[in-house]
Amino acid sequence: MDRFEFYAPTKVYFGKKQETKVGEILEKSCYKKVLVHYGGNSAKKSGLLDIVCNSLKEHNVDYVTLGGVVSNPVLSKVREGISICKEENIDFILAVGGGSVLDSAKAIGYGVMNEGDVWDYYLGKKEPKACLPVGVVLTIAATGSEMSNSSVITNEEGGYKRALNHELGICKFAILNPELTYTLPNYQTESGCTDILMHTMERYFNKVKTLELNDQFAESLMRVVIMNAKILKDHPNDYDARAEVMWAASLSHNDITGSRTYGDWACHQLEHELGGMFQVAHGAGLAAIWASWARYVYQEKPERFARYARNVWDIREADDIKAALAGIDATEKFFKEIDMPINLHELLNRDITDKEIKELSYKCSFEENRTIGKFKVLTIEDMEKIYMMAK
Ligand code: NZQ
Ligand code: ZN
DSSP: OOOOOOOOOOEEEESTTGGGGHHHHHHHHTOSEEEEEEOSSHHHHTTHHHHHHHHHHHTTOEEEEEOOOOSSOBHHHHHHHHHHHHHHTOOEEEEEESHHHHHHHHHHHHHHHSSSOHHHHHTTSSOOSOOOOEEEEEOOSSSOTTTSSEEEEEETTTTEEEEEEOGGGSOSEEEEOGGGGTTSOHHHHHHHHHHHHHHHHHHHSOSSOOOHHHHHHHHHHHHHHHHHHHHHHHOTTOHHHHHHHHHHHHHHSSSTTSOGGGSOOHHHHHHHHHHHHHOOOHHHHHHHHHHHHHHHHGGGSHHHHHHHHHHHHOOOOSSHHHHHHHHHHHHHHHHHHTTOOSSHHHHHTSOOOHHHHHHHHHHHTTTTTOOBOSSSOBOHHHHHHHHHHTO
C-alpha cells in the first residue's frame, strides 16, 4: 500500500445536546430551504424531531418534512423525496435517524441534481455529477454512513439492493450525540455494533502490504467495539459505552482504518442480497454470514486470520492455521453472546430453501456478470457454497 487517498471532509459535532445546534449550523451555511427527512416513529416518539424543528424555527431556517423511511430504504420513497425537493426548491437535506434515513437522503440528493432515473446511478450505468448537500442528526451507531461515501438503496421491484459509492455523497456535517441512541432496541444496538466491526474487518482482511499503523488502529477499534457491545447488552444507558461505539462507527467507515479500495467487501455484498430479499437488519445479516465466509477463505492467507486471532482475541496459539480457526470460533461465540444470529436459520427464524440460495447468488453475481471479494475472488458458485455453509 505505497499509495492511497484519504478524504474525510465531514464536520463532526460530538456529545450531549449537540442536536440543539442544528438550526444555528444551517443558518450560518445560508441554505434557503431544508428537507427534514426521517424514518418510522422513533424520532417523533423520542421528541428529537421536535427538538430539531424547533431549532430550525428559532434560526429562521425554512423547512419541509418527509418521514416514512423504512429500514433497508426503498426507491419509491427516494422518488417521493426527489419530487418534493424539486417542487419546494430544497437546497439542503437533513437526515434525522439512522443509516437508512441518511442513505435515502443521499439518494434524494443525487436524484435532484442528476438527469434521468436515479436508479441508473445505483446500477452503475451513469456516474453522478453532483449531489445536494446532506447533513445528519444520527440516532444509531452502525453504518458509518455519516462519514462514508456510500448510500445503499433497495428497489422494491425485484428486491435488488445496490450501493452508490461516491465522494459527492459524503455528509457536510454529522451531529453525534450518544444519548440519542439510548432508546434503541437491544437487537438494533448489537446489530449496529456488528456492522461497525465488519467495516473494519472488511478492510483488515486484505492481501496487500498494509501500514502497521492502520493494522494496529483497526485492531484497537475492534477490541473497543467488542468490549462495549458486551457492556451495552446489559447496560443500554451507559453513556461511555454508547460514546465509544458511536465514534467507532464513524471511524470504522471513513477509511481511517484502511482504504475501502483494497478491502474485501464480499460479506457486505452477500448480506445486501439478504437485506434486499428479506429486509433483515444489516448487521445481523453480516453476523449470520461472516463465519461461513471466513472458514471458506482463510486459507488464502492464514497468517492474516492468525494475527486477527492473536491481536483481537488474545489467542495464544503458535500454529497459524489453528490460531486462524480459533479466531473465527471466538468471533462466532461473541456474536452469540450479543444475541446476533450466526446462521441464516437464526437470522430468518426459518430454514432457507435451496431455491432462495440460488436466487441470492444469482442476484449477488449481478446475474452472473461479476465476481465479489478480493481476499479470495468469489464466483457465483463460491457465493452459493458460502450461503449453503451459512444455512
Ligand atoms: O424508522 P425508525 O422508527 O427510526 O426506527 C429505526 C429502524 O427501525 C430504529 N431506530 C433508529 N434509531 C433509533 C431507533 N429506534 C429507537 N431509538 C433510536 N434512537 O432502528 C431501526 C434500524 O434503523 P436503520 O436506519 O435501518 O439502521 P442502520 O443505521 O443500521 O441502517 C441500515 C441501512 O444502512 C445500509 C444498510 O444496508 C441498511 O440499508 N448501510 C449503509 C452504509 C453506508 N451508507 O455507508 C454502509 C453499511 O454497510 C450498510 O450497507
Ligand atoms: Zn455495513
